Amino acid sequence: MRSEAAPQLGGLERFASAGKGRGLRARRRFAVGELLLSCPAYVAVLAVSERGSHCDGCFARKEGLSKCGRCKQAFYCNVECQKEDWPMHKLECASMCTFGQNWHPSETVRLTARILAKQVNCNGFTIEDEELSHLGSAIFPDVALMNHSCCPNVIVTYKGTLAEVRAVREIEPGEEIFSSYIDLLYPTEDRNDRLRDSYFFSCDCRECTTKEKDKEKLEICKLNDPPSAETVKDMIKYARNVIEEFRRAKHYKSPSELLEICELSLDKMGAVFEDSNVYMLHMMYQAMGVCLYVQDWEGALCYGQKIIRPYSKHYPSYSLNVASMWLKLGRLYMALKNRMAGVKALKKAIAIMEVAHGKDHPYISEIKKELEDH
Ligand SMILES: C[S@@+](CC[C@H](N)C(=O)[O-])C[C@H]1O[C@@H](n2cnc3c(N)ncnc32)[C@H](O)[C@@H]1O
Ligand SMILES: [Zn+2]
Ligand SMILES: [Zn+2]
Ligand SMILES: [Zn+2]
Numbered sequence: 605m606r607s608e609a610a611p612q613l614g615g616l617e618r619f620a621s622a623g624k625g626r627g628l629r630a631r632r633r634f635a636v637g638e639l640l641l642s643c644p645a646y647v648a649v650l651a652v653s654e655r656g657s658h659c660d661g662c663f664a665r666k667e668g669l670s671k672c673g674r675c676k677q678a679f680y681c682n683v684e685c686q687k688e689d690w691p692m693h694k695l696e697c698a699s700m701c702t703f704g705q706n707w708h709p710s711e712t713v714r715l716t717a718r719i720l721a722k723q724v725n726c727n728g729f730t731i732e733d734e735e736l737s738h739l740g741s742a743i744f745p746d747v748a749l750m751n752h753s754c755c756p757n758v759i760v761t762y763k764g765t766l767a768e769v770r771a772v773r774e775i776e777p778g779e780e781i782f783s784s785y786i787d788l789l790y791p792t793e794d795r796n797d798r799l800r801d802s803y804f805f806s807c808d809c810r811e812c813t814t815k816e817k818d819k820e821k822l823e824i825c826k827l828n829d830p831p832s833a834e835t836v837k838d839m840i841k842y843a844r845n846v847i848e849e850f851r852r853a854k855h856y857k858s859p860s861e862l863l864e865i866c867e868l869s870l871d872k873m874g875a876v877f878e879d880s881n882v883y884m885l886h887m888m889y890q891a892m893g894v895c896l897y898v899q900d901w902e903g904a905l906c907y908g909q910k911i912i913r914p915y916s917k918h919y920p921s922y923s924l925n926v927a928s929m930w931l932k933l934g935r936l937y938m939a940l941k942n943r944m945a946g947v948k949a950l951k952k953a954i955a956i957m958e959v960a961h962g963k964d965h966p967y968i969s970e971i972k973k974e975l976e977d978h
Pocket of ligand 3: 673
């Protein structure tokens with residue numbers, strides 16, 4: 605993490621202390637009582653015995669702390685402290701609900717879980733195939749040195765368990781290398797919620813500062829009588845809830861029930877949002893996934909056709925999300941014997957993948973073979 609790699613040492617410096625490994629030494633005189641160093645905790649965990657009298661997030665001692673609504677065993681000053689602590693508390697919240705008073709891991713175990721979660725969240729990679737299906741997770745220490753930007757100049761792809769990093773913009777000498785840690789479809793606020801939740805920072809890239817794409821990502825219906833700001837706000841809130849509801853429902857609902865969630869929400873959001881709105885696209889993408897799962901190729905194609913144009917507008921020019929959408933579309937057209945549209949879509953996928961994956965990637969050879977075979 606950036607703050608750990610370059611700690612604010614002020615008048616101190618790291619050095620190799622003979623026979624003692626690394627040490628700290630003063631670079632200037634310090635007066636008696638002067639502050640040498642202050643350092644926020646990397647991870648922290650409140651003792652079980654102090655629950656209710658101290659905030660689980662900031663450790664402040666206070667009366668009238670408010671409870672976590674789920675486990676009712678973690679206590680916070682306010683919503684801010686609770687929000688900030690959630691990435692760590694969520695490691696325990698569910699077990700605390702399940703085991704109640706019988707839940708008593710040691711403090712070291714709890715602290716270790718937090719360290720590992722933070723390491724794996726921040727430095728772990730998920731490996732996906734060319735259609736972005738999840739293949740597994742891995743740690744790549746060198747790749748993990750890259751910081752995040754929402755306008756990245758490189759893309760990470762995989763050849764088996766080998767990670768490869770390729771430029772998707774001209775990079776000048778001295779320029780920092782940035783990849784994207786997250787799905788770039790969503791507007792600035794959503795991206796930063798995600799970055800804070802999983803990586804513990806807020807992004808200050810050009811996209812996050814100008815919020816240039818937010819307006820078209822949240823495109824509102826052009827009606828004679830446009831919806832009020834309040835209506836739009838409520839619909840965004842509804843959209844975020846439905847996304848979360850669907851994420852959970854995926855684990856236990858049937859395909860037809862899932863499709864119903866998608867269609868109902870698309871109907872409701874459609875009264876306020878354009879089809880190109882990213883929340884509409886999100887639900888269409890989920891619906892397409894369900895169609896693919898039940899092998900309803902026509903249904904999947906129908907959603908895919910609606911998604912692809914706005915997708916290409918919202919994502920950067922070289923995007924694995926856009927490439928994989930062209931690829932799925934191309935394969936669907938081919939399966940449904942629309943060769944002309946199929947060839948066109950597969951070629952769009954190849955054009956992006958030749959840059960992101962490199963011209964000789966096995967995925968590209970496979971797609972080229974599909975073009976010849978049909
Ligand atoms: C995979 S590491 C990147 C390398 C990291 N800077 C380091 O020193 O090890 C991810 C962490 O880097 C930091 N980071 C990455 N991108 C950042 C950004 N755009 N702004 C601030 N911090 C960032 C965050 O602390 C994040 O959790
Ligand atoms: Zn607090
Ligand atoms: Zn809880
Ligand atoms: Zn950003």
